Amino acid sequence: MDDKSYVSLEQHLCLVCGRLFDTGHVLMDKRFRASMERHTTTGWGLCPEHQKLFDEGFVALIECDPARSGVSAGSTRLQPERAYRTGRLAHLRREVFTRVFNVAIGDGQACVFVEPGVIARLEAMVSAQG
Numbered sequence: 001m002d003d004k005s006y007v008s009l010e011q012h013l014c015l016v017c018g019r020l021f022d023t024g025h026v027l028m029d030k031r032f033r034a035s036m037e038r039h040t041t042t043g044w045g046l047c048p049e050h051q052k053l054f055d056e057g058f059v060a061l062i063e064c065d066p067a068r069s070g071v072s073a074g075s076t077r078l079q080p081e082r083a084y085r086t087g088r089l090a091h092l093r094r095e096v097f098t099r100v101f102n103v104a105i106g107d108g109q110a111c112v113f114v115e116p117g118v119i120a121r122l123e124a125m126v127s128a129q130g
C-alpha cells in the first residue's frame with residue numbers, strides 16, 4: 001500500500017463508548033520506514049466527552065451482554081476488548097454509585113461493566129425518587 005507512512009496518528013478506543021478517538025499523539029517509526037497506516041490504535045482510553053465526565057466525578061456504567069462477551073460465570077473482571085456492549089450507558093456520580101451498589105470504586109476507575117437490566121433498574125429508582 002502506498003498510503004503507509006513513517007508517521008501515524010495515534011488513536012485510542014474509548015472504554016466507555018467503544019469509539020475510536022485521536023489522542024493527539026503522533027507515532028513515528030524510529031527508522032523512518034513507511035511502516036504504519038495513517039491511524040494506529042494503541043490501546044484504551046477515554047474520549048474527550050467521557051474524560052470530561054470522569055473528571056467531573058462520574059463513573060460510567062456500561063451495559064454488556066455476558067452471554068456474548070465470552071466471560072465464564074464467576075469471572076470477576078471483564079476485559080474491555082471482550083465486552084459485548086449493548087450500547088446502553090449511564091453515568092453516576094461516584095458517591096451515588098458507592099451508595100447504590102455498596103461497593104467502593106477506585107479513584108482511577110472510569111467505568112464498570114454491568115449486566116443487562118441494571119441500568120433500567122437504576123433509571124426506575126431515580127425516577128421513583130423524583
Ligand SMILES: [Zn+2]
Binds near residue numbers: 015016019049
Ligand atoms: Zn467515549
